[in-house]
Amino acid sequence: MTTDTIRTYDVIVIGAGPVGENVADRTAAAGLSTVVVEGELVGGECSYWACEPSKALLRPVLLRADALRMPGLGEAVKAPLDTTAVLAHRDRMSADWKDDDQVAWLASAGIELLRGHGRLTGEREVAVATPGGDVVQLKARYAVAVCTGSRAALPDLPGIEELRPWTSREATSAHQPPPRLVIVGAGVVAVEMATAWQALGSRVTLLARGDALLPRMEPFAGELVTERLREVGVDVRFGTTVAAARRTEDGEVRVTLSDGGRLVADEILFATGRAPRSEDVGLETVGLSPGDWLSADDSLTVAKVPGDWLYSVGDVNGRALFTHQGKYQARVAGAVIAARARGEQLDTGRWSAHRGTADTEAVPAVVFTDPEIASVGLTVREAERAGRAIDVVDYDIGQVAGAVQHRPGYRGRARILVDRDRRVVVGATFAGPGVGELLHSATVAIVGEVPVDRLWHAVPAFPTISEVWLRLLETGFRS
Numbered sequence: 001m002t003t004d005t006i007r008t009y010d011v012i013v014i015g016a017g018p019v020g021e022n023v024a025d026r027t028a029a030a031g032l033s034t035v036v037v038e039g040e041l042v043g044g045e046c047s048y049w050a051c052e053p054s055k056a057l058l059r060p061v062l063l064r065a066d067a068l069r070m071p072g073l074g075e076a077v078k079a080p081l082d083t084t085a086v087l088a089h090r091d092r093m094s095a096d097w098k099d100d101d102q103v104a105w106l107a108s109a110g111i112e113l114l115r116g117h118g119r120l121t122g123e124r125e126v127a128v129a130t131p132g133g134d135v136v137q138l139k140a141r142y143a144v145a146v147c148t149g150s151r152a153a154l155p156d157l158p159g160i161e162e163l164r165p166w167t168s169r170e171a172t173s174a175h176q177p178p179p180r181l182v183i184v185g186a187g188v189v190a191v192e193m194a195t196a197w198q199a200l201g202s203r204v205t206l207l208a209r210g211d212a213l214l215p216r217m218e219p220f221a222g223e224l225v226t227e228r229l230r231e232v233g234v235d236v237r238f239g240t241t242v243a244a245a246r247r248t249e250d251g252e253v254r255v256t257l258s259d260g261g262r263l264v265a266d267e268i269l270f271a272t273g274r275a276p277r278s279e280d281v282g283l284e285t286v287g288l289s290p291g292d293w294l295s296a297d298d299s300l301t302v303a304k305v306p307g308d309w310l311y312s313v314g315d316v317n318g319r320a321l322f323t324h325q326g327k328y329q330a331r332v333a334g335a336v337i338a339a340r341a342r343g344e345q346l347d348t349g350r351w352s353a354h355r356g357t358a359d360t361e362a363v364p365a366v367v368f369t370d371p372e373i374a375s376v377g378l379t380v381r382e383a384e385r386a387g388r389a390i391d392v393v394d395y396d397i398g399q400v401a402g403a404v405q406h407r408p409g410y411r412g413r414a415r416i417l418v419d420r421d422r423r424v425v426v427g428a429t430f431a432g433p434g435v436g437e438l439l440h441s442a443t444v445a446i447v448g449e450v451p452v453d454r455l456w457h458a459v460p461a462f463p464t465i466s467e468v469w470l471r472l473l474e475t476g477f478r479s
């Protein structure tokens with residue numbers, strides 16, 4: 001039944017993932033009445049089927065890997081991981097797939113929640129199909145923000161539905177390790193889930209269609225991760241993908257590989273990228289194509305739709321598929337919506353409040369594998385493609401005193417890219433245990449456009465891994 005009354009708010013947010021929550025937080029804090037529409041769980045993919053559960057599975061694995069190589073500790077942690085305890089920890093970190101806490105937070109922030117599936121029906125209009133079967137009509141005075149996120153993209157393989165493959169959802173929420181797990185893909189989900197499930201008891205075969213893991217990062221990142229995955233028993237195969245796969249009546253997965261080889265497994269995970277959740281949000285009612293990435297400009301406005309009322313924020317816009325970057329976009333979008341509602345001019349200069357400059361200049365990423373990989377800004381390949389003149393400096397992190405203290409036999413590598421004319425850092429990649437916490441120093445250097453001559457005055461404490469900064473400067477820029 002469609003309700004007769006139209007409910008009017010200043011701002012309608014479709015999707016209460018981390019990004020929708022943050023847009024709503026900003027607009028509500030600016031005094032704008034805000035409703036957020038959610039079809040599943042408040043907290044989105046990140047809280048229940050992505051960041052939180054995956055990192056809860058990985059943390060014990062990485063901690064043990066470090067401890068195993070530590071004199072005085074190795075013997076104490078030699079026993080395999082307690083899989084049941086790790087999975088129970090993962091369940092708690094995923095709030096047992098209940099969103100009560102996040103619902104309470106929305107209420108405390110003065111944000112209204114409407115459960116149901118939201119679709120645009122025209123300019124500033126949204127219809128919400130509620131779980132009770134009603135359709136509630138909403139009207140926005142100022143803005144509609146589409147924050148519907150992304151889903152796993154599956155390859156176009158005949159019979160894939162009957163195969164019932166794992167996607168990132170099953171890989172992060174499974175309640176026991178499959179004895180034999182095939183993982184297809186070479187990106188972040190593939191390497192993180194191979195690391196987790198191999199340690200939790202699965203025998204993992206990882207199929208990469210190219211010749212490297214983490215192909216979008218500096219080559220040494222994928223090389224170190226490959227080496228370690230093989231050391232712990234993962235069967236990493238390059239230049240191979242799935243030609244055909246089927247599930248037998250007794251539940252086994254039978255895979256024919258592109259090179260003619262065959263595999264039998266209990267589960268198969270396709271970690272083959274993401275697709276926008278934009279196919280059923282009514283984009284056709286505002287002149288856009290359903291199913292496409294919902295592109296936004298640097299103010300997160302969908303500029304193709306006239307009137308500056310439609311915003312696309314987070315994964316769904318395809319700009320940078322990370323929770324932290326989506327939340328950054330949400331802060332920018334919230335400020336833009338509030339400024340326009342007040343009738344103010346936008347401030348769209350580089351690094352200003354109404355422009356998501358970091359999306360193109362400094363997107364940080366940490367891959368939680370052994371070793372960790374942390375990167376921000378450009379890689380050498382990207383710099384070359386863009387025709388940028390850069391100096392590249394590499395250093396073996398294992399030579400740094402803090403790394404030796406961190407763990408004897410530490411293996412790792414650091415690379416910075418420095419713009420030759422402006423003498424500022426424009427890219428950094430670190431590989432090694434514990435480097436995730438090092439990354440923000442590089443992000444600050446890039447965003448702050450700190451000249452390398454000034455970086456000499458940023459003194460890293462002894463003996464920390466951060467001393468790699470000093471070694472990089474000595475190697476590349478000793479005056």
Ligand SMILES: Cc1cc2nc3c(=O)[nH]c(=O)nc-3n(C[C@H](O)[C@H](O)[C@H](O)COP(=O)(O)OP(=O)(O)OC[C@H]3O[C@@H](n4cnc5c(N)ncnc54)[C@H](O)[C@@H]3O)c2cc1C
Pocket residue numbers: 014015016017018019020037038039040041042043044045046047049050051052054055116117118119147148149150168172189277280281313314315316320321322323324325326
């Ligand atoms: C396995 C895995 C691990 C990851 N780990 C990390 C990590 O460690 N760090 C990191 O930064 N990023 C990580 N990511 C990426 C991160 O999960 C996403 O970038 C993030 O969730 C995007 O947030 P979002 O709010 O844009 O979308 P989502 O989290 O997907 O939320 C979108 C919300 O919108 C709702 N929705 C969709 N359509 C409608 C509709 N029509 N009506 C109502 N509601 C709707 C959905 O139910 C959902 O709740 C990981 C991703 C995966 C797959």
Ligand SMILES: NC(=O)c1ccc[n+]([C@@H]2O[C@H](COP(=O)([O-])OP(=O)(O)OC[C@H]3O[C@@H](n4cnc5c(N)ncnc54)[C@H](O)[C@@H]3O)[C@@H](O)[C@H]2O)c1
Pocket residue numbers: 155156184185186187188189190192208209210215241242271272273274320321322365366367368
């Ligand atoms: N730690 C983190 O921050 C973290 C962790 C997981 C995911 N994420 C985010 O989620 C996004 C999605 O991750 P992802 O690993 O699914 O995607 P991805 O785009 O990083 O990697 C997809 C991989 O699948 C391969 N592939 C695609 N189609 C294929 C096919 N038909 N056959 C074989 N291989 C195929 C690609 O070559 C690529 O290696 C990432 O881009 C990242 O932004 C972040």
